[in-house]
Every structure is written in C-alpha cells, then in structure tokens.
Amino acid sequence: MTVPKRIGKIRFGLISPQEFRKMSVVKIITADTYDDDGFPIEMGLMDPRLGVIDPGLRCRSCGGRPGECPGHFGHIDLIAPVIHVGFAKLIRKVLRAICRDCSRLMLKENEKNMYLEQIQTLERLGQMTDDVVNKVFSEARKNKNCPYCGAPQQEIKFERPLSYIEEGHKLTPSDIRDRFEKIPDDDIQVMGMNPATARPEWLILTVLPVPPVTMRPSITLESGQRSEDDLTHKLVDIIRINQRFQENREAGAPQLIIEDLWELLQYHITTFLDNTVSGVPPARHRSGRPLKTLSQRLKGKEGRFRGSLSGKRVNFSARTVISPDPNLSINEVGVPMDVAMELSVPMLANARNKEQIKTFVRRGPDRHPGVNYVTRPDQRRIKVTDKNCEEVAEQIDIGWGVDRQLADGDIVLFNRQPSLHRMSIMSHRVKVMPYKTFRLNPAVCPPYNADFDGDEMNMHVPQKEEARAEAEILMRVQENILSPRFGGPIIGGIHDYVTGSFLLTHGTKPIDRQGVMELLKKFEVSELPAPAGVTDKKPYWTGKQVFSLILPRGLDLNFKADFCYNCDVCKGEDCENDAFVVIRDGQLLKGTIDAEAVGAFKGKITDRIIKEFSPSVASEFLDRMTRLALRGIMYAGFSFGIDDEDIPKEAAEQIDDTTRTAREKVQQLIEAYNAGELEPLPGRTLDETLEMRIMQTLGKARDTAGKIAGRYLGLDNSGVVMAVSGARGSMLNLTQMAACVGQQSVRGERIKRGYAGRTLPHFRRGDLGAEAHGFVESSYKDGLNPTEFFFHAIGGREGLVDTAIRTSQSGYLQRRLVNALQDLEVKYDGTVRETRGMIVQFQYGEDGVDASRRDYASTDNVLRIIKNVLKKESA
Amino acid sequence: MSLFAAPSKEKVVRVTKFAVKDHEMVPEHVLLTPEEGDEVLKGFGIEAPKLPKIHVSDPAAREIGAKVGDIIKVLRRSTTAKQSIFYRLVID
Numbered sequence: 023m024t025v026p027k028r029i030g031k032i033r034f035g036l037i038s039p040q041e042f043r044k045m046s047v048v049k050i051i052t053a054d055t056y057d058d059d060g061f062p063i064e065m066g067l068m069d070p071r072l073g074v075i076d077p078g079l080r081c082r083s084c085g086g087r088p089g090e091c092p093g094h095f096g097h098i099d100l101i102a103p104v105i106h107v108g109f110a111k112l113i114r115k116v117l118r119a120i121c122r123d124c125s126r127l128m129l130k131e132n133e134k135n136m137y138l139e140q141i142q143t144l145e146r147l148g149q150m151t152d153d154v155v156n157k158v159f160s161e162a163r164k165n166k167n168c169p170y171c172g173a174p175q176q177e178i179k180f181e182r183p184l185s186y187i188e189e190g191h192k193l194t195p196s197d198i199r200d201r202f203e204k205i206p207d208d209d210i211q212v213m214g215m216n217p218a219t220a221r222p223e224w225l226i227l228t229v230l231p232v233p234p235v236t237m238r239p240s241i242t243l244e245s246g247q248r249s250e251d252d253l254t255h256k257l258v259d260i261i262r263i264n265q266r267f268q269e270n271r272e273a274g275a276p277q278l279i280i281e282d283l284w285e286l287l288q289y290h291i292t293t294f295l296d297n298t299v300s301g302v303p304p305a306r307h308r309s310g311r312p313l314k315t316l317s318q319r320l321k322g323k324e325g326r327f328r329g330s331l332s333g334k335r336v337n338f339s340a341r342t343v344i345s346p347d348p349n350l351s352i353n354e355v356g357v358p359m360d361v362a363m364e365l366s367v368p369m370l371a372n373a374r375n376k377e378q379i380k381t382f383v384r385r386g387p388d389r390h391p392g393v394n395y396v397t398r399p400d401q402r403r404i405k406v407t408d409k410n411c412e413e414v415a416e417q418i419d420i421g422w423g424v425d426r427q428l429a430d431g432d433i434v435l436f437n438r439q440p441s442l443h444r445m446s447i448m449s450h451r452v453k454v455m456p457y458k459t460f461r462l463n464p465a466v467c468p469p470y471n472a473d474f475d476g477d478e479m480n481m482h483v484p485q486k487e488e489a490r491a492e493a494e495i496l497m498r499v500q501e502n503i504l505s506p507r508f509g510g511p512i513i514g515g516i517h518d519y520v521t522g523s524f525l526l527t528h529g530t531k532p533i534d535r536q537g538v539m540e541l542l543k544k545f546e547v548s549e550l551p552a553p554a555g556v557t558d559k560k561p562y563w564t565g566k567q568v569f570s571l572i573l574p575r576g577l578d579l580n581f582k583a584d585f586c587y588n589c590d591v592c593k594g595e596d597c598e599n600d601a602f603v604v605i606r607d608g609q610l611l612k613g614t615i616d617a618e619a620v621g622a623f624k625g626k627i628t629d630r631i632i633k634e635f636s637p638s639v640a641s642e643f644l645d646r647m648t649r650l651a652l653r654g655i656m657y658a659g660f661s662f663g664i665d666d667e668d669i670p671k672e673a674a675e676q677i678d679d680t681t682r683t684a685r686e687k688v689q690q691l692i693e694a695y696n697a698g699e700l701e702p703l704p705g706r707t708l709d710e711t712l713e714m715r716i717m718q719t720l721g722k723a724r725d726t727a728g729k730i731a732g733r734y735l736g737l738d739n740s741g742v743v744m745a746v747s748g749a750r751g752s753m754l755n756l757t758q759m760a761a762c763v764g765q766q767s768v769r770g771e772r773i774k775r776g777y778a779g780r781t782l783p784h785f786r787r788g789d790l791g792a793e794a795h796g797f798v799e800s801s802y803k804d805g806l807n808p809t810e811f812f813f814h815a816i817g818g819r820e821g822l823v824d825t826a827i828r829t830s831q832s833g834y835l836q837r838r839l840v841n842a843l844q845d846l847e848v849k850y851d852g853t854v855r856e857t858r859g860m861i862v863q864f865q866y867g868e869d870g871v872d873a874s875r876r877d878y879a880s881t882d883n884v885l886r887i888i889k890n891v892l893k894k895e896s897a
Numbered sequence: 898m899s900l901f902a903a904p905s906k907e908k909v910v911r912v913t914k915f916a917v918k919d920h921e922m923v924p925e926h927v928l929l930t931p932e933e934g935d936e937v938l939k940g941f942g943i944e945a946p947k948l949p950k951i952h953v954s955d956p957a958a959r960e961i962g963a964k965v966g967d968i969i970k971v972l973r974r975s976t977t978a979k980q981s982i983f984y985r986l987v988i989d
Contacts, residue, residue: 853941860947869978 035219042229046097047071047083050232053261055240055250067257072096073234093234098260100228100291101267102284103195105184107292107299108317109225114180116205116213116222117198119162122188123173125204127212128165129158134212141214155214183301184288194284199226230291232257252313256294256305263287338365338483344438345474347461348648349544352513352641353499355436355450356461357428357481359390362454365483366394366425367432371418380418382426386411390427390454397423428483430454433490435482435497436462438470442836445469445502445512449493465519465644466499468622469512500641503632504874511629513644514622515651517749518660522651523615524585524747525658527569528737529600530554532562533657541568541653545646565654566610572646574631574639578886579605581626584618584748617748620647624748633877662740667760667803673734677727677761681799684723688716688792695790712790717765717772720797724764728757735760763798763806766817772796773813784809917956924973928961929984934968937984951985963987 048071055068062068070082073093081091105113121128129137137158144151167174179187186193202223210217238251250258267283293305296317304312320326340361347356371379385392386408396404396414399421406414418424428434430453437447448469455461460479467473484490495501505512515523526541533541538550551570553561582592586601595604595612603613605627619627632640669677694700695712702711732753735742741759744750758764766773773796779787785794793799796813800806806814845857852870854863866872877883917923929937938945945968951958953965963969967987975981 851941855947858947859943861941861943861949864941864983865978865981867977868973868975868981871977 033219035216036221036224037231038221038224039229042095042097042231045095046231047094048096050096050098050257050261051265053258053265055254055258056248067232067254067261068235068240069096072232073236075235075239091236093236095234096232098230098232098257098264100230100287101264101271102287103199103226103228104230104288104291105195105198106225106227107183107295107302110180110184113198113222113225114178114186115159116202116225117186117193118178119159119213120201120205120209121168121171121173122175122201124168124171125201126168126170126206127158127209128162128168128170128175129212130169133161134209138212141212151214158212158214183299184292195226195288199223199228202226227291230260230294252307252315253294255307256290256313256315259290259305260287260294263290336482338485340365340481341478343459344472344477344479345459345461346464348463348519348652350453350461350463351451351645352463352466352648353451354453354463355434355481356455356459357434357452358458358460359454359456360458361481362428362452363387363390363392364394365428365481367428367483368397368485369424369426371420371422371424373420376418376420379422379424379426380415383411383415383418383424387427391429392427393424394427395425397425428452428454433484433493435484435493436460436470436479437482438472438477438479440833442471443469443505443507445505446471447497448499448502449497450499463645463648464516465513465622465648467516468514469502469505498637500637503628503637503640503644506872506874509873509876509878510623511625511632511640512622514625514628515617515620515644515647516622518655519648519651520617520621520747520749521660521744522653522655522658523569523620523647524743524749525660526565526651526654527610527613527615528565529614530564530566532557533565533568534560534562537657538563538568541650541657542571544649544653545571547571566612569615569650570608570610572643572650573605573608573610573627574635574643575608577605577608577627577630577634578889579603579627579630581618583614584616584621584624585614585746614747616746620644620651621748660740660743662744664803666739666741667756667801669731669734669760673730673761676730680723680726680730681762684719685792685799687719688790691715691719692790713772716790716792716795720765720792724757724762727762728753731757731761759802761801763801763810763814766796766798766813768816768820773816775816782809782812916960918960923957924971926957926961927970927972928963929968929970933970937968937970945986948984948986950988953987953989958987965989 048065048069050065050067050069052063052066054063054066057063062070071094073091074081074088077088080087083094084091119127127134137154140154141151144154165175176188181187186198205222207217210221215222233253238253240248240250240254243249263283263286267287270279270283289302292299292302294315297304297313297315298318306312323329342358342361350356369375369379382391383393383396383406387394387406388408393406396406398404404414432452433449434452435447436450441447460481472479484493499513503511503513551567554564554567555562581603583601583603587599594602600612600614603619604611618624628640628644631643691700691712695708700708700712702708703714706714735756737743741751741756745753745756773781776782780789781794793809796817798806798810798814800810846854846862848854848866852865853861854866855861918926948968951969953959953963958969965987969985969987971983971985973981973983
C-alpha cells in the first residue's frame with residue numbers, strides 16, 4: 023500500500039538545461055537501438071539505463087523489474103539551440119518587449135514597480151495575472167527607443183510557425199537566446215515569471231530530454247522483426263540530424279548548409295513535440311500515416327487525460343443489444359449464454375462449498391455453470407480446459423479459488439449511457455437465457471430512458487462481497503422505484519401496459535370463467551373471488567375483480583384517474599366516467615386503472631405500496647401488473663389502423679364549416695386592420711394585435727375541429743383509448759390526424775420568412791391570410807397540399823433544431839454541474855461536506871429531506887393514519 | 898409568504914452609509930459568544946476552519962462587530978425549510 027500524501031502546492035515553471043541534465047541517467051549519442059544480437063546499444067536510444075521493458079531483465083539504473091521500474095530520462099545535447107513550439111507565441115511577446123541591445127524590459131522604473139505590485143497583489147489573492155502581464159507586454163512594445171540605453175528598436179515580424187524576422191533578417195534561436203540571457207531578474211518578474219523557476223532563455227531548448235523506454239516500448243512482431251514506437255522513430259531522426267549538423271559544422275561547411283541543417287533539426291524537434299502544428303507538414307511514417315508524437319498522446323478524447331485517466335476500459339463487463347421480456351421480474355436481467363460463459367465471479371473454496379466447487383470445475387469451461395480459471399493457494403492461475411477439468415477438480419481444496427461462470431441469481435450492474443442520473447446504473451439479478459440480447463422488463467425502461475430500436479446496454483459483474491452487498495442493498499431496481507428527483511415512482515407501466523390495465527379495468531364488462539382463467543394463467547392464484555353475477559346461469563367476473571388479485575391486501579387508496587375529465591363538480595366515488603379509483607383493502611371497487619395508477623412517473627398505486635408496504639411488495643406488484651396487463655390487452659384485442667382516423671361525413675362537414683368561418687373571420691380582421699378600425703390591445707402595436715388576434719382565431723378553430731372529431735371518436739377507438747389512458751399520444755395528436763393539423767409556427771409566430779413580402783410565390787405580396795402564413799387546414803389523414811406541406815416542414819425543422827441544441831446545451835451544463843459537485847457527500851449527521859471535511863451545507867437541501875423517502879407532506883396522510891388506528895382498535 | 902416583503906414605511910435617509918442588515922435581502926446575522934461557538938463546533942464534531950468563511954470586512958460582519966476567529970450564525974429564509982441556519986467563521 024502506498025501512503026496517502028497531501029499535496030501542499032503545485033508550482034508550474036520551465037525546466038532548465040541544468041535540470042534536464044541532472045535528471046538524465048544517460049547521454050544519448052547514437053541513433054541506433056539494438057545491435058545484431060538484439061542487445062540494446064549503450065548510449066543508444068534503447069540504453070538499458072533508461073528502464074526495462076523486457077521481462078526477466080532488471081533496470082540498470084534502479085534495479086527494478088518491468089512494472090516496478092518507472093523508467094528514467096536520458097538526454098541529447100543539441101548542437102544548436104532550437105525553439106520549443108509550445109512557447110513560440112510567448113517568445114514573440116518577450117522578444118518585442120525587451121531592448122534589442124541591453125535586453126531590459128522597455129518600461130520606466132516607476133511603471134515596472136506599479137505593474138509588479140499589481141501582479142504580486144493578484145498572486146497573493148490567488149487570481150489570474152494574465153491581464154496585467156499582457157498589459158506589460160503591450161506597453162513595453164510601444165517604445166520606439168529603449169528607455170535605458172536609448173537604442174532604437176526594430177519591428178520584429180513573426181512568421182508562422184517559427185520565424186522571427188528583424189530588419190529582414192531571420193533571428194536564429196541562438197540570437198534570441200543570447201538576448202533572453204541578459205534580461206535582469208527584476209524585469210522577468212514584471213513579465214509575470216519567476217526567475218528562479220522560469221527564465222525566458224529556457225523557452226529555447228539546448229538539451230532535449232529523451233523519454234524513458236517504458237513510455238515508448240518497442241514491440242517484437244511475429245516475424246521476429248522489431249517495430250519501434252513513433253517517439254523512438256522521431257528521436258532517431260533528431261539524433262541523426264544533430265550528428266550531421268555537428269560533423270558539418272566541425273568540417274567548416276558553408277553557412278547555407280548549416281542553416282538548412284539547423285532548420286531540419288528545428289523541424290524534427292517541433293514534430294517530436296507536436297505533430298499538428300499548422301504550417302509545419304506533419305512527420306509521416308513510411309506508410310504515410312502521420313506519427314503520433316508527444317502532444318497527440320495527451321490531447322483530445324482518446325488522449326491521456328480524457329481517455330486514460332478520466333475514463334478507462336474495464337474487465338468483467340459486457341455490452342449488447344437489449345430487448346423486452348415482460349415475464350422477467352423488474353429486478354432481473356436476461357443474460358445471453360455466451361456472455362454468461364465468458365464472465366465470472368470469484369469463489370474461494372472452504373469446507374462447506376468445496377464439493378460444490380468441484381462439481382463446477384468438473385463441468386469445465388464449455389458447459390454452463392462451469393469454471394474458466396482456477397487459482398492455486400500460491401496465486402498461480404490455471405486455465406480450465408475441457409481436457410484438464412477432471413484433473414484440476416480433484417486437486418481443489420480449501421484455499422483454492424475459482425472463477426465461476428455467471429449464473430442465475432448473481433448480482434450485476436446494468437447501465438445505459440448517457441448516465442444522467444443515479445438510476446442509469448442499477449443492479450439486477452442474472453437470469454441466463456438463450457440468444458444474444460440482454461432482456462429486461464419494459465417497466466424499467468423509463469429510468470434508463472431505453473427503448474428497443476437497437477439500444478445497447480452495458481453489464482458489469484461485481485467481484486467482491488462488499489461490492490455485491492452494496493449493489494444489492496443500494497442499487498437494486500426495487501430500491502430505485504422512487505425517484506429522488508420528485509419522490510414518485512419512475513418505474514412503471516408504459517404503452518401497452520397502461521392500455522392493457524385500462525381495457526381490463528374500465529367499466530364492468532363481464533368476463534366468463536374461461537376468460538378469467540386465461541387472464542390469470544401466469545399467476546399462482548388458487549381461489550377465485552365470488553363471481554360478480556350470473557348471466558345465462560353462468561357466473562361472470564369483472565376486470566376490476568381480476569386486477570384486485572394482484573393488489574396487496576390492506577391497500578386503501580382513492581384518487582382521480584388520468585382520464586378524469588376534471589368536471590366542474592367532482593362526484594368522487596360516484597363518478598359516471600369510472601374515473602375515480604377506489605381501492606379498499608386491496609379490492610379495486612371503483613374506477614379505472616390507467617397511467618395515473620400504474621404508469622411510470624405517475625403510478626399512485628406503486629407509490630402507495632412502496633410507502634405503506636415495502637419495495638419488495640412493490641416490485642412484486644409491478645411484475646404481476648406487467649404480466650396481467652399484457653394478458654388484458656390480448657384478451658380485449660387491440661390494434662390501431664388508418665381507419666381509426668376516419669370521422670363520419672357530418673363531422674367532416676362541421677370541421678370544414680369551422681375552418682371556413684375561421685378563415686372568414688381572419689379576413690374580417692385583416693379588413694378591419696386595413697380600414698384602420700382595429701383597436702390595438704394594451705401594450706401592443708396594431709400589427710402585433712392583428713397577429714395575435716389571427717393566431718387566437720386559428721388556434722380556436724383547430725380546438726373546435728378537435729372537439730368535433732372527439733365527439734365522434736369514443737372509447738371504442740383505440741387511439742382515444744391510448745390518449746385517454748395516458749399510454750401514448752394525446753387528443754391533440756388525434757385531432758391533427760383526424761381533423762386539422764393547425765397553425766405551423768416558427769419561434770411562436772406565424773411563418774413570415776420567405777420571399778419579399780410573401781412566404782411563397784403562390785401568394786400575393788402582403789397577403790396576411792391564414793393559408794399564406796402556414797395554417798394547415800387539412801388533417802394528416804386527408805393529406806396536406808403542397809404549400810401546407812412546405813409550411814409543415816418549416817415548423818418541423820424548427821423542432822428538430824431545438825432538440826439538437828437543447829441536448830448539447832443541457833449535456834454541457836450537466837457536465838459542469840457534475841464536475842463541481844462530484845466530491846460532495848451527505849454525511850450521517852445530515853451535513854454536506856467535501857473531501858477535506860469542509861462543510862458545504864449544515865442540513866442537506868436546507869431541510870434534510872430525501873425526496874424519495876417523504877410522503878408529499880399532505881394532510882391526507884394524517885387522515886389515513888387515524889383511519890388505520892381506528893381500524894386496528896375496532897378489530 | 899413572499900420573499901419580497903413590502904418596504905418599511907419608515908423613511909430612513911442615509912446618504913453616506915446604510916445598515917445592510919436592514920435590507921430585505923440580507924439574512925439575519927448573529928454573533929455567537931465563544932461558548933456558543935464551541936457548542937456549535939462540538940455539535941458538528943469539527944474544528945473551526947472546517948466551517949464556511951466570512952471576511953471581517955464583510956458589511957454584515959462589520960455591523961455586528963465580529964472579530965477574526967468569531968463564529969457568526971446566519972438565519973436564512975429557505976424555500977424548502979422556511980428557515981435554515983448556517984454558521985460562518987470570521988477570517989481576515
């Protein structure tokens with residue numbers, strides 16, 4: 023175990039050439055890596071002092087084995103100084119701010135003191151000094167003559183990426199370095215640098231550190247050929263040019279050749295540091311692939327920070343497509359056999375399970391619940407194969423460990439990205455199944471926001487008892503039915519489950535014995551309730567009675583169903599629409615079960631059961647509900663087709679009338695507007711008033727059309743059933759399909775854009791009428807005419823753009839929030855603290871309430887408690 | 898109850914300085930005695946530096962005459978808990 027350490031402070035600075043040499047273990051002089059016998063060449067790029075990568079060898083610097091030795095830096099002495107690309111801009115700034123003769127910062131003494139003071143104050147307060155420092159550079163640059171030595175200054179032109187031109191001459195890195203060396207310490211401080219840790223001349227490289235071999239391992243190909251890392255290739259180039267440079271200079275080669283070689287050295291070092299500098303052609307492999315050099319290793323999504331530190335790949339995980347299975351419990355997940363045979367759970371043999379483990383091992387790796395690996399007490403791992411399984415099984419004794427294949431009942435974590443809230447990762451019990459998809463109960467789709475149009479999900483297998491316990495106690499699906507967001511159930515029936523419950527429980531349709539049996543086929547019901555009545559000498563039951571069988575005894579509940587019409591005076595239990603649910607002692611007496619009762623995000627019954635009974639009872643209820651609802655919808659029969667959008671002729675005529683009158687009314691408004699008779703609304707211009715009145719009129723027309731259509735579409739229409747029960751869609755959707763699509767809008771206004779004075783060439787300029795500005799009179803069923811279709815496309819596009827923007831913006835917002843809050847923790851005393859133990863909130867959320875554990879603080883609860891107490895007393 | 902109560906009818910005209918604690922949006926600050934402060938720290942089982950901080954130069958702290966090292970109790974109005982209590986350590 024490493025000892026935890028606290029970081030006191032971090033200081034950023036530049037590394038000096040002396041420091042590079044101090045930390046170097048070897049000076050690299052040859053570009054060769056290995057000799058003919060395959061041994062690394064001393065003082066070459068693979069010098070054994072740089073660390074070890076070959077197993078069995080020990081590091082010549084620290085004596086560590088591969089894995090222990092972190093590697094050690096070497097260095098290359100550059101023949102001539104070279105600019106560090108990363109600092110090109112800073113070098114430019116400094117160069118322009120100092121005198122070309124005396125190298126002093128070109129500010130007067132009093133200005134220097136003023137800026138230094140500002141910088142020091144900001145540093146003391148721990149704030150950014152950038153603004154002041156930039157001011158220093160820009161002020162110093164303005165001087166035409168040095169205030170100290172009076173030397174006239176020349177404009178220094180910077181040519182991307184790395185040239186500094188003064189008076190038409192290119193400054194060599196040596197020139198620049200000479201100037202920088204002469205800058206006095208005091209001036210360096212005014213430029214916002216600390217002369218002890220960052221002197222400007224260190225921005226120019228004279229020594230190049232050679233990274234340890236551990237960060238650029240060579241790989242041996244199957245052919246026995248060695249393949250070197252990109253960094254090694256780059257280093258080879260650098261050393262070669264460095265050597266050639268030296269030879270040429272010593273031989274007294276002409277200036278032109280020296281300059282070319284210098285340029286080349288600069289190029290290789292630039293690309294070694296960053297291979298994506300604009301203006302510098304990227305260094306390429308022989309195959310043409312650009313090399314991946316230092317900065318490419320760190321940058322971006324796949325880089326060291328985002329790809330290897332913030333997120334990494336994990337073992338014991340699986341990913342595949344998901345599909346629904348209502349016969350699974352909400353706590354279960356169906357795992358394909360192939361996955362179950364690959365993943366494993368470690369087991370340690372003890373006196374009690376020894377024999378059981380032996381039977382597992384004997385099955386080998388190819389017969390399901392088998393064993394993939396065995397760990398001997400000396401920690402050696404043996405792969406179990408078809409051939410050695412018998413033999414290994416005999417050896418198993420106390421202290422041996424096995425990796426048992428995933429089997430029914432194991433606890434696994436199940437996740438769907440994006441993991442936006444804690445319910446995006448929940449733990450499920452494994453149920454091994456045939457085929458190749460993960461199976462889950464559709465009732466758990468809402469928390470994962472999953473559907474089955476090709477979604478994939480991930481599964482992780484906890485390996486330790488502690489992890490399993492935590493997963494089972496805190497992360498089980500049933501423990502997460504109530505959302506901490508709003509305190510209601512986030513898990514519940516969706517789509518057909520809601521429809522099914524509705525069809526089963528609405529009204530008092532008689533169901534004969536055979537029907538009841540069919541509905542209850544999947545349940546362990548041994549006794550039927552007393553029949554609701556007898557017709558033709560045959561007993562019959564109601565759907566409400568059948569549904570009552572899955573409700574727990576002792577449940578008392580009243581509420582308005584989702585399809586409640588919100589009558590002016592609620593008749594409560596005597597509701598004529600069967601929209602007021604009454605449950606007494608687990609018997610559904612009145613009302614219809616719909617989204618309000620069992621749906622996700624609503625689920626009054628689910629909510630009550632969790633709070634009054636337990637999450638286990640609630641999960642049991644949801645399991646039974648999903649099964650019964652499916653039986654219910656199949657017993658009733660349910661389908662939706664194009665003819666469900668048909669409305670009778672008289673209805674169509676009425677709708678036509680409505681839209682016609684609306685159009686006429688719009689014309690009247692326009693005429694009134696043109697005649698100047700329109701009265702502006704308070705705070706609006708005349709134009710705005712007209713727009714608003716037109717929008718109002720047309721909006722009302724669509725609503726009226728919808729109402730007319732609604733009158734002819736009753737509960738015998740499956741679309742209405744879905745809308746009314748809260749399963750899917752709304753009456754508005756039905757209105758648009760059957761009656762009238764309505765006004766199309768962009769930014770909440772009628773469509774105005776298009777050609778000069780008109781939306782489309784089909785209309786007259788200045789036409790303010792309904793059709794010319796995107797009112798779609800037709801229904802989807804009837805079909806849209808070309809102009810309507812175009813306006814509809816405009817409105818539809820706005821919706822698409824909005825969703826795209828919303829997701830990206832909210833994603834970024836979420837990321838920032840998570841980064842800011844991820845280390846906060848609610849402690850057992852109710853305080854919120856961060857990792858150092860500093861208090862952030864003295865009571866979580868100021869009131870210490872967990873939304874998922876409260877009960878809406880409503881007065882109904884008091885009444886219920888009184889009722890319960892009285893009931894117990896009378897009993 | 899509205900967060901913004903009606904402005905007081907008293908006409909206080911202070912041009913150079915006004916008392917921030919009289920402002921509607923400034924929560925009540927109470928200076929704790931050292932004993933009370935210790936009590937608070939003991940209650941949370943923490944040392945004083947683990948508390949949130951307030952500068953001595955903060956107008957609210959200055960008005961109640963807080964010194965560095967004192968603990969101030971802040972009574973805030975909360976939409977979830979009606980009133981919530983925060984403590985702050987006075988620092989330089």
